[in-house]
Amino acid sequence: xxxxxxxxxxxxxxxxxxxxxxxxxxxxxxxxxxxxxxxxxxxxxxxxxxxxxxxxxxxxxxxxxxxxxxxxxxxxxxxxxxxxxxxxxxxxxxxxxxxxxxxxxxxxxxxxxxxx
Numbered sequence: 066x067x068x069x070x071x072x073x074x075x076x077x078x079x080x081x082x083x084x085x086x087x088x089x090x091x092x093x094x095x096x097x098x099x100x101x102x103x104x105x106x107x108x109x110x111x112x113x114x115x116x117x118x119x120x121x122x123x124x125x126x127x128x129x130x131x132x133x134x135x136x137x138x139x140x141x142x143x144x145x146x147x148x149x150x151x152x153x154x155x156x157x158x159x160x161x162x163x164x165x166x167x168x169x170x171x172x173x174x175x176x177x178x179x180x181x
Contacts, residue, residue: 067125074117074118078111078114082114085103085107085110089104089107115176119177122172126166126169129165130165133165137158140154140155140158
């Protein structure tokens with residue numbers, strides 16, 4: 066499922082945006098008002114694909130954090146049973162979860178608050 070969503074989010078924008086870019090170029094020489102209409106549709110579709118990509122990043126980030134925190138709780142339960150080498154793994158997973166959260170939040174901030 067991850068591969069299918071990733072592939073569609075990367076390939077589908079090219080398949081939908083390229084025809085509108087070609088139509089905009091063609092109609093720019095024929096009828097400028099039609100070219101402006103195609104340009105507006107082009108940017109609306111570009112925005113929708115950006116929101117789709119952002120939504121998929123947030124969705125997979127939530128799934129990844131859920132998996133990491135479940136693994137941490139499993140390791141903490143094992144640590145109470147007497148294995149002392151698990152503490153390093155738990156701290157590494159906590160640091161990894163924090164780093165992933167920071168990177169995703171920066172990415173979300175950049176995509177929401179910047180005008181490209």
